[in-house]
Amino acid sequence: MKKKTQVLPKASSSFLKKYPWSSFPENVQMSQTKQEELAFELLPPELKLKILEKLNLVDGVLSGTVEAPPLMDFSMPTKIGKSSQQKKKKEQTIDNEENNSKEERVETHSTIITTMHPKTTEPSPLLFDNIVLNALQENKSTTDSNLCFSLQNAVNLQKHGYVVIDDFIDGNSQMIVNCVKQIESMKQNGVLKKAGLNRREKHIADVHISDCGVTKLNGTYHWDAHSKHYVHSTSASCTLAPNSDPELSHLFGSKTLTSLSSSHTTTKPIDWVLSCQHVVFYYGASVGGEERSVSKDLEPVTSHWQCVAGIEPLPKITTHSNKKNDEKVQFENVTDSNSVWRSEDVRSDLHAWMHSDDANIAKDLRNVITQIDKIRVWLNKHVQFGCQDTQVQVSCYPGDGSRYRAHLDEVYVDDSTIQSIRNSEQISAKKTRRITALLYLNERWNTTECGGAVRIYLSDGVYRDIEPVAGRLLLFNSQWLPHEVMPVFHRDRFAITLWMY
Numbered sequence: 379m380k381k382k383t384q385v386l387p388k389a390s391s392s393f394l395k396k397y398p399w400s401s402f403p404e405n406v407q408m409s410q411t412k413q414e415e416l417a418f419e420l421l422p423p424e425l426k427l428k429i430l431e432k433l434n435l436v437d438g439v440l441s442g443t444v445e446a447p448p449l450m451d452f453s454m455p456t457k458i459g460k461s462s463q464q465k466k467k468k469e470q471t472i473d474n475e476e477n478n479s480k481e482e483r484v485e486t487h488s489t490i491i492t493t494m495h496p497k498t499t500e501p502s503p504l505l506f507d508n509i510v511l512n513a514l515q516e517n518k519s520t521t522d523s524n525l526c527f528s529l530q531n532a533v534n535l536q537k538h539g540y541v542v543i544d545d546f547i548d549g550n551s552q553m554i555v556n557c558v559k560q561i562e563s564m565k566q567n568g569v570l571k572k573a574g575l576n577r578r579e580k581h582i583a584d585v586h587i588s589d590c591g592v593t594k595l596n597g598t599y600h601w602d603a604h605s606k607h608y609v610h611s612t613s614a615s616c617t618l619a620p621n622s623d624p625e626l627s628h629l630f631g632s633k634t635l636t637s638l639s640s641s642h643t644t645t646k647p648i649d650w651v652l653s654c655q656h657v658v659f660y661y662g663a664s665v666g667g668e669e670r671s672v673s674k675d676l677e678p679v680t681s682h683w684q685c686v687a688g689i690e691p692l693p694k695i696t697t698h699s700n701k702k703n704d705e706k707v708q709f710e711n712v713t714d715s716n717s718v719w720r721s722e723d724v725r726s727d728l729h730a731w732m733h734s735d736d737a738n739i740a741k742d743l744r745n746v747i748t749q750i751d752k753i754r755v756w757l758n759k760h761v762q763f764g765c766q767d768t769q770v771q772v773s774c775y776p777g778d779g780s781r782y783r784a785h786l787d788e789v790y791v792d793d794s795t796i797q798s799i800r801n802s803e804q805i806s807a808k809k810t811r812r813i814t815a816l817l818y819l820n821e822r823w824n825t826t827e828c829g830g831a832v833r834i835y836l837s838d839g840v841y842r843d844i845e846p847v848a849g850r851l852l853l854f855n856s857q858w859l860p861h862e863v864m865p866v867f868h869r870d871r872f873a874i875t876l877w878m879y
């Protein structure tokens with residue numbers, strides 16, 4: 379391009395049409411073109427210019443025919459071998475990744491890695507720059523097409539926290555049908571289990587609700603019946619500012635939290651509470667021991683959110699220093715911690731963990747898992763995602779109203795947890811989920827009739843419902859994006875989830 383093209387050409391609508399960002403569900407509020415424009419506008423001018431040049435755009439007009447970019451190479455592995463061959467293949471893939479990275483990586487990796495799993499909800503614009511720069515510098519292996527792909531998907535993941543890829547696998551394919559058959563037979567053979575909530579699961583809050591769940595009866599404090607599902611075990615008092623509670627500040631980092639005591643829940647409009655991105659019910663000790671239960675006030679919230687904040691087993695008896703009259707109070711009648719954390723009301727799916735090395739995994743399931751995992755490989759290569767581990771789950775939500783209330787997927791995985799999930803490999807301690815990839819398997823799914831949409835909560839308080847239709851892949855940031863599986867009716871709902879660490 380000649381020097382005189384200093385004036386930045388504007389992306390024409392035909393250009394944007396030609397390169398649609400990943401599809402969004404029907405009820406998306408912002409028009410697709412608007413989203414594309416926004417994502418494109420986020421790029422610094424010189425990068426926009428480079429992209430337009432790369433795509434043969436002269437003064438914003440698309441010259442020549444450029445086909446819509448293929449997502450990536452999703453071709454099926456030609457031969458799936460036995461467990462050992464599979465392992466070998468995996469090692470080779472990793473080797474290839476390493477070789478590629480030696481040749482192609484540029485010097486901006488660490489920034490990318492940081493920005494892909496920030497401890498804040500603010501996406502970093504640095505990511506966009508680096509993706510584009512890296513893609514542009516990989517001039518041998520990167521065609522215009524997959525430059526567009528990497529940009530659009532990474533931008534969406536970063537900006538919106540999620541990306542929907544339709545027909546990731548042909549929704550009518552025999553492969554999908556076989557996967558469903560396989561999961562159904564796992565269900566019949568009792569391989570799929572009811573979920574038990576992981577006690578180490580952590581749920582991050584913008585709102586801190588304390589002073590709830592304790593009732594004083596005849597001079598003794600009790601956890602009220604409602605609170606047993608939603609207990610923060612430290613029983614720290616609401617007199618502690620959230621950020622000064624060592625356990626909470628560990629969870630929230632430097633995030634500023636709004637403290638909301640039980641009395642506020644009656645004065646704050648419930649809509650206000652619901653509009654918050656995350657809610658943690660922090661059932662601490664009551665201040666002053668009011669003789670009232672707040673469960674009723676909280677019903678609209680508790681029926682909406684998964685409300686679990688717990689990092690230790692619930693103690694059977696604990697003590698609390700009551701600020702008001704300085705008496706020591708004993709809490710009694712605390713339910714067994716196991717039942718506390720196994721509330722079906724929170725999560726009622728059936729699932730099984732698997733690993734692609736498992737000899738027992740049926741061919742089609744394994745193929746699908748391999749295909750999803752190529753995204754991880756792709757991210758490692760193009761945006762230096764630095765992600766070597768995965769965790770795979772197949773799930774069935776029986777059509778009897780089963781659901782999974784709003785939650786974040788991020789979870790600390792310590793050695794003992796990981797060993798119980800994957801006993802074949804040692805993964806170093808303290809990994810967290812970074813990206814969730816969900817492939818839906820439900821042919822002719824009708825959400826109006828059967829429910830089961832996955833509802834994702836966006837940072838502006840808006841939510842979007844995504845239908846779990848066969849072949850659709852949903853990728854989202856495990857750390858930012860609260861989501862919920864709406865109740866499922868009439869038929870079973872199947873999915874495969876792959877978490878990238």
Ligand SMILES: O=C(O)CCC(=O)C(=O)O
Binds near residue numbers: 782831832862
């Ligand atoms: O099946 C879905 O749509 C989501 C499941 C989910 O959120 C989970 O397993 O963490």
Ligand SMILES: [Fe+2]
Binds near residue numbers: 785786787861
């Ligand atoms: Fe989830």
